[in-house]
Amino acid sequence: xxxxxWLAPLVLLxxxxxxxxxxxxxxxxxxxxAVPLWFGHRISSAWLAYTTPGYRPLxxxxxxxxxxxxxxxxxxxxxxxxxxxxxxxxxxxxxxxxLAVLDYLLVSHHFAAQHVGLLSLYRGRAGRPSDAxxxxxxxxxxxxxGGGFVVLANALxxxxxxxxxxxxxxxxxALSQTVVQALATGSxxxxxxxxxxxxxxxxxxxxxxxxxxxxxxxVATMVLLGFLxxxxxxxxxxxQHWSAAMGLTSLAASGGAQETGAxxxxxxxxxxxxxWSVLLVLAALSALLLPLLExxxxxDDYVVADRLFGEAALWLRAxxxxxxxxxxxxxxxxxxxVLDRAAFRxxxxxxRQAARGLLERQGEAH
Numbered sequence: 001x002x003x004x005x006w007l008a009p010l011v012l013l014x015x016x017x018x019x020x021x022x023x024x025x026x027x028x029x030x031x032x033x034a035v036p037l038w039f040g041h042r043i044s045s046a047w048l049a050y051t052t053p054g055y056r057p058l059x060x061x062x063x064x065x066x067x068x069x070x071x072x073x074x075x076x077x078x079x080x081x082x083x084x085x086x087x088x089x090x091x092x093x094x095x096x097x098x099l100a101v102l103d104y105l106l107v108s109h110h111f112a113a114q115h116v117g118l119l120s121l122y123r124g125r126a127g128r129p130s131d132a133x134x135x136x137x138x139x140x141x142x143x144x145x146g147g148g149f150v151v152l153a154n155a156l157x158x159x160x161x162x163x164x165x166x167x168x169x170x171x172x173x174a175l176s177q178t179v180v181q182a183l184a185t186g187s188x189x190x191x192x193x194x195x196x197x198x199x200x201x202x203x204x205x206x207x208x209x210x211x212x213x214x215x216x217x218x219v220a221t222m223v224l225l226g227f228l229x230x231x232x233x234x235x236x237x238x239x240q241h242w243s244a245a246m247g248l249t250s251l252a253a254s255g256g257a258q259e260t261g262a263x264x265x266x267x268x269x270x271x272x273x274x275x276w277s278v279l280l281v282l283a284a285l286s287a288l289l290l291p292l293l294e295x296x297x298x299x300d301d302y303v304v305a306d307r308l309f310g311e312a313a314l315w316l317r318a319x320x321x322x323x324x325x326x327x328x329x330x331x332x333x334x335x336x337x338v339l340d341r342a343a344f345r346x347x348x349x350x351x352r353q354a355a356r357g358l359l360e361r362q363g364e365a366h
Contacts, residue, residue, distance in 0.1 A: 002118055002247055003211075004218045004240035008225075011232050030235045034304050037242035039293050040279075040286030042332055044249035045339035047282060052272050054256025054354040055343070061350060065342040070335045077331035081323050092323060099330050100161045110337050111241055112147030115219055117344055118244060119212060121358060126209035134205065141198050146219050149187055153226030153233065156180050184227045195220040246282055248344070248358060250275035255357015291316050296329020 011026055018024030049055050049066050059066050080088065080095055088095070119138040120129075128134060154160045160167055198216050202208055222240065226233040254275040271277045291305040291313040298304075305313035316325065344358075345351050352359060 002240075002244045003215055004222055004236050005214055007236055007239055008218070008221050011235050015229065015232055026232075026235065030239070031304055031307060033235075033239050033242075035287050035290060035308060036283030037239065037246060038286055038297075038304070039289040040282035041242040041245035042293070042336045043285060043289070044245050044282055045336055045343040047278070048249055048252055048343045048355075049339055051268050052253045052256055052354075053259050053269075054252070054356075058342075058350055058354055062342065062348075066339070069338055073334045073338065074331040077334065078324070078327040081327040081330070096326060097162050097165055101166055103330060103333055104161050106334065106337050108147055108151050109143075110340065111150070111237070112142045113341070114241060114244060115142035115146040115215075118215060120346075122209050122212040122215060124359065126212065127207045128205065128209075131205075134201070137198065137201060141194065141216070142219070145191055145194055145223055149191055149223050150226055150237070152183065152187060153223065153230075156184055156227070157230040159230055159234075188224060188227055191220055191223050245340070246279055249282065250278040251357045252343075252355040253278045253357070256354055292325060293329045293332060295322060295325040296333070 010029070014024055014026040014029065018026065049059065055066075077099070080099065081092065116139050119142065120135065123129065123131060123134060123138065151160075155163070155167055195216060199213060202212055202216065218240070222233060222236045225236060253272045256272075271281050287308065291309045294303060294305045294313075295317055303313070303317075305316075316322075343351070344355065346355070346359070
């Protein structure tokens with residue numbers, strides 16, 4: 001679930017066979033994967049933090065990260081979007097644009113940070129957890145290739161949220177078709193070059209890791225598709241991130257402490273004992289949250305909830321509840337960035353203990 005290479009050949013085959021990806025089985029494949037993964041991944045770190053026994057000590061010792069900051073973010077989002085004009089004299093549309101721009105910047109870093117974390121986990125399992133040089137290379141590769149070049153590919157494709165409101169005015173007429181083509185071609189060469197260098201370093205290391213090689217190749221494949229085919233990139237980029245988050249959560253939840261506490265925690269204990277049951281519960285919650293959180297997440301040109309909930313989803317998207325649903329969507333998005341960082345902050349001994357299911361190999365701490 002952590003690597004996108006399994007999905008890349010499939011989406012390429014479907015796109016090649018049917019031509020129009022948005023009106024092909026690929027579109028339905030994306031729908032089938034998005035329903036259980038999209039918002040399941042958004043609440044996965046909250047599941048770890050608030051429902052698993054292993055993370056319970058962190059709620060007491062790191063209350064600012066796990067309690068105070070998420071609460072402050074929720075209050076800020078609802079305050080910004082629900083405040084009357086007399087209190088905040090800015091049109092609602094402009095408030096949404098500002099939050100959407102902030103969300104895009106944060107999510108770009110969030111995706112890249114996940115690549116850093118996964119490369120670090122693979123490095124640890126290869127017996128090189130303290131390799132400082134490789135750790136720095138991982139960070140630069142993830143942030144430059146998995147972050148910077150992705151933003152550039154999105155900008156060239158015109159797929160950044162509200163791009164016409166903040167990117168295009170900044171660039172003006174600078175992005176002519178000739179410049180766009182030159183940037184895309186140069187970026188492809190640079191991504192391939194940086195990937196080759198990263199692979200060369202890995203293969204020459206004392207303990208090379210096949211999973212790390214595969215993951216580096218998968219990141220490069222996704223980024224290259226960002227410059228060549230935006231919709232295929234969207235499918236791969238999104239599904240890899242979502243499934244990796246849920247996969248990590250299932251391992252951390254099932255591999256951690258399993259002693260129970262309150263009545264509701266005893267009720268959840270059978271779920272947290274097995275990775276597959278954690279995945280099933282998160283997938284079910286993802287489907288249920290879809291019509292509520294999708295109001296903030298996408299525009300009307302590509303919606304998922306309408307296919308599953310029909311008129312109910314359409315009503316929500318046009319109801320008086322829209323400002324509150326937008327606030328809910330932004331709040332859960334921003335909170336999950338914070339909780340992901342807190343739940344997988346392995347520089348903390350307490351976090352390493354809580355998430356030891358990710359750090360163990362064949363039953364021994366690694």
